[in-house]
Amino acid sequence: MIAVVDYGAGNIHSVARALTRVGATFAVTHDPATVAAADAVVLPGVGAAADTMKGLRQARVDDPVVAAISRGVPYLGICMGLQVLFDRSEEDDETPCLGVLPGEVVRFPPGLEVPHMGWNQVLQADDSPLFAGVPQNSNFYFVHSYFARPADDACVSATTDYGLDFTSVVRRDNLYATQFHPEKSGVVGLRIYANFIRLAGQTPRPEFD
Amino acid sequence: MLTRRVIPCLDVKNGRNVRGVRFSADIDAGDPVELAARYDREGADELVFYDITASAEGRNIMVDLVERVASQVFIPLSVGGGVRTIDDMYLMLRSGAEKVSINSAAHRDPDLIRACADRFGSQCVVLSIDALRDPDSDPPRWTIYLNGGRVRTSLDAVEIAQRGQELGAGEIVLNSIDADGTREGYDVEFLRAVTDVVSIPVVASGGAGSLEHLRDAIALGNAHAVLAASIFHFSVYSVREAKEFMASAGIPMRLDPYD
Numbered sequence: 001m002i003a004v005v006d007y008g009a010g011n012i013h014s015v016a017r018a019l020t021r022v023g024a025t026f027a028v029t030h031d032p033a034t035v036a037a038a039d040a041v042v043l044p045g046v047g048a049a050a051d052t053m054k055g056l057r058q059a060r061v062d063d064p065v066v067a068a069i070s071r072g073v074p075y076l077g078i079c080m081g082l083q084v085l086f087d088r089s090e091e092d093d094e095t096p097c098l099g100v101l102p103g104e105v106v107r108f109p110p111g112l113e114v115p116h117m118g119w120n121q122v123l124q125a126d127d128s129p130l131f132a133g134v135p136q137n138s139n140f141y142f143v144h145s146y147f148a149r150p151a152d153d154a155c156v157s158a159t160t161d162y163g164l165d166f167t168s169v170v171r172r173d174n175l176y177a178t179q180f181h182p183e184k185s186g187v188v189g190l191r192i193y194a195n196f197i198r199l200a201g202q203t204p205r206p207e208f209d
Numbered sequence: 210m211l212t213r214r215v216i217p218c219l220d221v222k223n224g225r226n227v228r229g230v231r232f233s234a235d236i237d238a239g240d241p242v243e244l245a246a247r248y249d250r251e252g253a254d255e256l257v258f259y260d261i262t263a264s265a266e267g268r269n270i271m272v273d274l275v276e277r278v279a280s281q282v283f284i285p286l287s288v289g290g291g292v293r294t295i296d297d298m299y300l301m302l303r304s305g306a307e308k309v310s311i312n313s314a315a316h317r318d319p320d321l322i323r324a325c326a327d328r329f330g331s332q333c334v335v336l337s338i339d340a341l342r343d344p345d346s347d348p349p350r351w352t353i354y355l356n357g358g359r360v361r362t363s364l365d366a367v368e369i370a371q372r373g374q375e376l377g378a379g380e381i382v383l384n385s386i387d388a389d390g391t392r393e394g395y396d397v398e399f400l401r402a403v404t405d406v407v408s409i410p411v412v413a414s415g416g417a418g419s420l421e422h423l424r425d426a427i428a429l430g431n432a433h434a435v436l437a438a439s440i441f442h443f444s445v446y447s448v449r450e451a452k453e454f455m456a457s458a459g460i461p462m463r464l465d466p467y468d
Contacts, residue, residue, distance in 0.1 A: 010329070013305060017280050047330055113408055115332045115379065118433070119212045119254055119463045139212060139463040141285060143307075143332045161210055184285050184307065186249065188465060 002026035002200050003038035005065060007055035011183065015044040015078060018183035022194040023205035036064035040073050040200035043177075045080025049105065049146070050092035052080040062098065069100055069175055074199040076130075077177030082170060083148055085177060091146050101170065102151035112163045114145040122168050122180065124158045130169070130176045130195050131158070138188045140168075140180035147179060174199065212461045213427050214254035214434035215451050216412065217441045219244060220261050221274065221290075239442065242277050248441065249282045251448035254463060256282065257310075257382075257436060260290030261357060268297070272304045279305025289337055289382075298325050302333060310335035310382055313355040316364060319376055326377025335412075336378035340366035341386045342396065351385075351399055358386050370403045370411075381407065382436065385415040390439065392418025400430030412436050420446060420454040427460050 004019065006012055006028045019026050019042070026042070027034065035041060043065060045052050056062040069075050077085060089095045089105035097105070108114050119139040124131050147166040150156060157176070158169035168179045176196065182189035194208035203209065219241045245256055256278070260271045268291060275288055288301045289310035301309045315322050315336055325334045339358055340351040351366040370381050383403055385396035395413045404411050410433035413426035417437035426432045440446050456462040 010302065013303070014279065017305070018283055021280075021283070113410075116211065117332055117379070117410065118214060120210065135465070138465050183283060186284050186465075189283055 001038055002040040002042060002197065002202070003035045003068075004028045004042045004044065005035055005056075005059075005061050006030045007052075007059040007061055009044045009052070009055065009080070010046045011044050011078070011181065014181075014183045015042060018190060018193050019197070021205075022190055022197060022208045024193070024197045024202055030059045030061060032060045032064045035061050036067050038068060038073060040196075041065060041068045041075045042196075043075070043077045043081035043084075045078060045084070046143070047080065048091055049080065049083060049089035049095040049097065052084055053095055053097060056084070056098075066098055066100060072174050074196065075175045075177070076196045077175075078183070079144060079179060079181060082177035082179050083146060085170070085175070086148055086150070089146060100175070101148075101155055101172065103149055104151075105146050105148050107146050108162070109164070115143055116145070116162050117143045119185075120160050120162060120180075122158045122160055124169075126157050126171065128157050128169070128171055128176070129199060130171070130192060132191075132195050134188050134191055134195075140178070140182065140185040140189060142168075142180045144179060210461050212254070212463045213432075213455070214412075215252075215423070215448055215455075215462075216255045216257055216287075216434050216436045217244075217248045217253050217448060218257040218259065218414070218436045218438045220259050220438060221271065222261050223270065241274055242281070244442065245278045245282050248448055249284055252452055252463065252465075253284060253448050255285045255287060255307075255434070257287045257289065260288070262290075268300070272300060275301065275304040275306055287335060289335070294321075295324055295328055298329065298334075302329060306333075308333045308335050308380065310337040312337040312339065313360075315373070316353055316355055316362065316369065319372065322373055322376040322378050326379070331377045331379035334378050335380045335382055336370070336373035337382045337384065338366050338370060338373075339384045339386055340399070342399065349398060349402070351402070354386060366399070367402050367406060371406050374407045374409050378409065380410045380412065380433075382412040382414050383432075388416025389414075391416055392439065394418060394422040395426040395430060395432075395435075397425055397430040400426060400432050404431035410434065420451055423451055424455050424458050424460065427455065428458065
């Protein structure tokens with residue numbers, strides 16, 4: 001069972017609809033035990049870092065998410081679900097985050113329009129199973145003002161050019177996270193979800209297989 | 210590189226898509242859910258739904274419509290028309306909209322923009338401006354109209370666009386009432402007047418009749434996105450054709466295979 005972590009994130013319905021579309025079996029849950037025992041975890045998210053961390057703590061799912069990642073089950077983080085993996089975010093006067101990946105989350109420098117909102121190209125840096133069947137430089141939908149700066153480049157799976165090259169996908173073992181919103185990125189976005197549920201041992205609908 | 214966007218707009222009245230000419234709408238242009246799916250296949254970057262009846266009944270129809278579209282179409286959806294309160298906005302976001310545009314209510318009470326931006330984030334708050342060019346004004350001036358073009362105000366559209374950005378709007382949709390439905394081209398001068406003074410994205414709306422009009426709104430008017438209704442609804446051009454034309458003019462476009 002894939003656990004989609006419900007801690008009040010605004011985009012959970014969109015994520016659930018995309019998972020349904022590709023044929024996933026999943027549960028939207030805020031139960032810490034269910035998250036800790038899941039075969040795979042999806043962490044959606046939009047909005048601010050402090051709100052996201054507060055939501056995770058209040059729902060008491062922060063430790064179970066970290067525990068699931070430590071156990072090595074497939075993890076997919078979306079947008080804030082990527083940013084909170086790092087040690088801290090500059091947002092809201094320095095927000096401590098989950099610390100799963102070393103590094104920090106910083107704001108786009110002055111001179112660039114924020115939020116970075118719209119379709120932009122994703123340059124794949126490795127041969128990730130999350131991107132199986134997704135052409136190089138495909139466009140995905142982004143909405144964010146902050147981006148991750150990993151301390152170790154080894155987790156950088158893809159980058160995107162917005163005046164500067166920033167990390168748009170991270171990967172370590174079975175952990176995957178995208179800064180963009182695959183649930184709003186048309187057919188290539190649905191393919192990301194199909195690839196993820198395959199990593200979780202499920203079979204996507206034939207048109208996504 | 211961030212691409213510019215092509216946004217088909219669906220004007221919805223009693224659950225059907227209608228075509229408007231200078232803000233009066235009466236020609237039935239099809240089922241919005243079917244149209245939305247078609248535009249997605251053609252490569253639309255976003256879809257906008259305007260409830261042009263904007264009644265309580267209309268709002269329920271919109272919620273149902275957005276939910277149905279959102280379960281089939283996986284690109285950003287925007288909703289507008291009759292949004293008066295934070296609760297209205299929440300209802301639309303919850304039903305599957307990415308962004309909600311506020312128009313008359315925001316001009317009557319600008320604090321609504323700030324309140325919505327504080328609660329949901331600037332990225333989902335779109336300020337929609339309907340304006341008519343003042344005849345014989347020099348330099349040109351555009352005056353805001355409310356309630357779908359029925360009520361004149363004394364508000365200057367360019368000033369209100371600037372103030373909207375300061376209050377937290379994440380995007381501005383600029384509708385030229387003069388040009389709406391005429392297919393004679395966007396008011397590029399109006400676009401330029403606004404894009405010169407704001408740094409948030411501006412969406413051109415009203416008047417698209419040819420691919421050159423779309424290109425000019427971006428290349429000359431500095432619009433981030435072009436919104437069009439009738440040229441797509443009646444298949445004068447497909448979204449794909451529009452995007453390929455603009456890409457050939459050097460405008461960054463998303464041209465991935467979509468299906």
